[in-house]
Amino acid sequence: MRTNTQISVRSGLIAAAAALPLTLAAPSVAADNGITVTSTGSTVSVNTAACPGGGNASLLSSGLTTFTQGRQAVLAVGATNQTAAWSNVSPGAYTVIVNCNDGRNVGSQPVTVTLTPTLSTTNSPALGVRGGIGGGIKDYGTLTMVGGGVMVAAALGGGAWYIRRRNTHHRT
Structure with missing residues (x-):
C-alpha cells in the first residue's frame, strides 16, 4: 500500500529535478558595499550608486590583487546609478573593484563566470x-x-x- 508520504517525497524530488536547469541557467548576481555585480554568459557588469561623480571599475582574475592589474572600465554615470561592463570574459573566478573619481575605494565583489551552452542553428546541415x-x-x-x-x-x-x-x- 502506498502512503501519501512516499508520493509527496517523489513529487518533491521531481520538482527539484525540474528546477535544477533553471537555477543553473540563472545569471550570477552578488551585492556588497553598494556594488552589484552580475554575470550573464561571458558578460560581467557592475552597478553602483556610490560614485555620483563617476569612477572606474576593474575586473581582476584570480591571483591579481590591485586595481591597476585587471581589465579596467570607466563607470558610465547615470541619473542614480553608475555602470560598467566587460564582454568576452572567459569562465572562472574574478573580483570586481570599484574606485570613485574622488579617490574613494567603494569596495570589491567576487563573481564567477560560467558559460551556459546555447543552441545554434548555424552549424546544422542545410x-x-x-x-x-x-x-x-x-x-x-x-x-x-x-x-x-x-x-x-x-x-x-x-x-x-x-x-x-x-x-x-x-x-x-
Whole structure:
C-alpha cells in the first residue's frame, strides 16, 4: 500500500529535478558595499550608486590583487546609478573593484563566470541528416504522416487477421 508520504517525497524530488536547469541557467548576481555585480554568459557588469561623480571599475582574475592589474572600465554615470561592463570574459573566478573619481575605494565583489551552452542553428546541415532511406532528408507534411500511419495500421491488422485465420484451419 502506498502512503501519501512516499508520493509527496517523489513529487518533491521531481520538482527539484525540474528546477535544477533553471537555477543553473540563472545569471550570477552578488551585492556588497553598494556594488552589484552580475554575470550573464561571458558578460560581467557592475552597478553602483556610490560614485555620483563617476569612477572606474576593474575586473581582476584570480591571483591579481590591485586595481591597476585587471581589465579596467570607466563607470558610465547615470541619473542614480553608475555602470560598467566587460564582454568576452572567459569562465572562472574574478573580483570586481570599484574606485570613485574622488579617490574613494567603494569596495570589491567576487563573481564567477560560467558559460551556459546555447543552441545554434548555424552549424546544422542545410538539408538535415542524410542517413537512412528517405525520411532523414525531407520534411513531410501532416497528410503524408497520417497516410503512412493508416498504412502501418492496415498492415498490422491484416497480418493479425491472416495469422488468426490460418490458425483456425488446424483446429478442426
